[in-house]
Amino acid sequence: MKTILAENVLIKGNWEKDQVLKIKEGVITHIEALSDSQKQREEISERVSKRLIPGYVDTQVNGGGGVMFNHAPTFKSIEIMAKAHRKFGTTTLFPTLITDDIATIESAANAVSEAIESGHPSVEGIHFEGPHLSVEKKGVHLSKYIRPLTDRELATYTRKDLGKVLITVAPENTSCDVIRDLVNQGVIVALGHSNAPFDVVERAIEAGATGFTHLYNAMSPFTSREPGMVGAALLGNNTCGIIVDHQHLHPKAVELAFKTKGPSQLMLVTDAMAHVGADEDVIDFFDTHITRVGNKLTTPDGTLAGSCLDMHGAVINCVNDIGISLEDASYMASATPSAFMGINETLGSIAVGQRANFVELSEDNALANVWQNGEVCV
Template sequence: MITHLLVEKVLVDGTWLPNQVLSVEHGIIKGIADYPFASDEVKASISQTIKGSVIPGYVDTQVNGGGGVMFNHAPTYESLKVMADAHLKYGTTTLFPTLITDDIHTIERAADAISEALADNHSSIAGIHFEGPHLSVEKKGVHLPRYIRALTDREMATYTRKDIGQVLITVAPENVSVDVIRDLVNHGVIVALGHSNAPYDVVEQALEAGATGFTHLFNAMSPLTSREPGMVGAAMLNNSICGIIVDHQHVHPKTVELAYKVKGPNELMLVTDAMAHVGASEDRIAFFDTYITREGDKLTTPDGTLAGSCLDMHSALVNSVNDIKVTLANASVMASTTPAVFTKIHDRVGDIAIGKAANFVVLDSTNTLCQVWLQGKKRFTYSAELHNSDKSLLSESRE
């Protein structure tokens, strides 16, 4: 059965179109038409009118946890469902659960959990992001050095499994050879560079071998200096896609503004690097043999080390619009289209277009999140009067 939705304003291919009818069947957009020119039959069968601005559902390539759950601590399908639900409330309709540096058994269990999710046709999970363990100890961040190591055949066998969707892996190029990078890419794995102290020339060699992106630009990577461009310089100069955490804790707003001016919306994508705190009421949550505490918008370990974020994707978009002065249309590209292109899933998500999933969010005139739709079904509705940071859930549909 086809459902027809009358939308007040929708972003299609970078253009705002007023008064459009979205026709949805089996969760897929089958048609987009101007209401005045729609057939009488379609007009008569419109089931709902959506007020506000409609943009694509968000695609987050770096989600370590949510809803009080860390993927590393409980690499199961049940954990994935909790994480996905927690982020869906904030408009993330597609995500890559992210496993940070850990032992081989946890890596294999995580892959098994993803396989189970995909076999069950989970609506939001598109693959997996292995952030480590093949990183630089010098730029480890909160990754535990006891697990940082070279890539072995056993790990390669996991990364190249064909039942775990699209695989994204973050490596430090000084610790992973160009031959290994080339082999990963040849197996369809997306290689991003990060948690690295590599000099510019080593980064360039990794890019030439097939690496196509950078994990959380500026954070945990060799900086741009006068005499050594470092990983930051390579990322800014090359036509690669860079994730960036716009929570105003990881990167100064003016630094984000500079990156945006250099890279633009098609090469800069929003990520959350979210920990278990997103969608959870607890401020202190266990993390390996320590814990992470939330104070305001910042997460730290007891020694003060920045430990991921409590950022959600809608807040990242709003921060980009309000503080970086990115247009809503371009911020939407950064939150949806660019990450979908980077992870090679743009054929099915990332835009509001015929043939793609009917995943979208509805914003009011202040860019407050009002509704979240997943595969043509309204999943969450929020009070339009409340700011997104203090929104209250009015209803949830599971039909």
């Protein structure tokens, strides 16, 4: 049993002072104010003078630590990626495979299955971003791999040894019957990389799609006569991932999304490439390469190629540049993605029964320490 005395803890959206947290086998078993537990003063294992917020949950991680998951879809790659992102407060992530061939999809599934079976503390499932997308809105996804969903892919997506499975599809390339079948088999379906009109998107939502992948980016825009996917995402009762790196979106676009959706339906994602946690600025990407200049990643033709954003950076950008409170930004980085992925009973907040995953912040919101399962890891 470990007992932590924390001077400031974010619990249910409020800052609570001088809280005693008891942790057993990485799980919070008890929380109470110090004034109610004076007798435990001698039992305190650690004192935390800085502020504790929940560990971050990132549902879109393509790479990290110099590794791209597509290029090396192995358990070793997952370990490297998780270690790289943990330094920035991400205690839970979903390795993300972008559009690729079926062999790579199956290898990625096997790698995540191995991570789940081994009890890797960061991995709760997998995100397949494609290949069932729109060529018109493909971004850096390779058009030669974009295709409709087949039985072989369906068999992979519906495996029961992968934890939570998220798949991004374009509704014009994936029928409502297929979406309905995926959802009925426990797959979480998000819409993205799509040029679909509003009514097609609405039918996909009715079929069971519950999320949108990187709001605004690579989707049919909102216009006066055609609300597009952006309009459906902003109007609907769904969860939207959003990349707040100041490269993908204008700050006012983020502000509009926040005012429309609120913190419980807008989740921070990184869409991180291998550059996060790596010194290299140029990293191979399929038959080309991605170059980091400042905080921007592009291919040689200038196409925006994911991000070098980390989750703590996303939180700080929200607070400093969008005017979102730290409490709401924290919610968007932890509770909202946990609820969207259906893991909120054990992750995403600081509460009894939750894993002891924390981000420790200084008064100026700098990241001081990261806790995973009750242990400091940074």
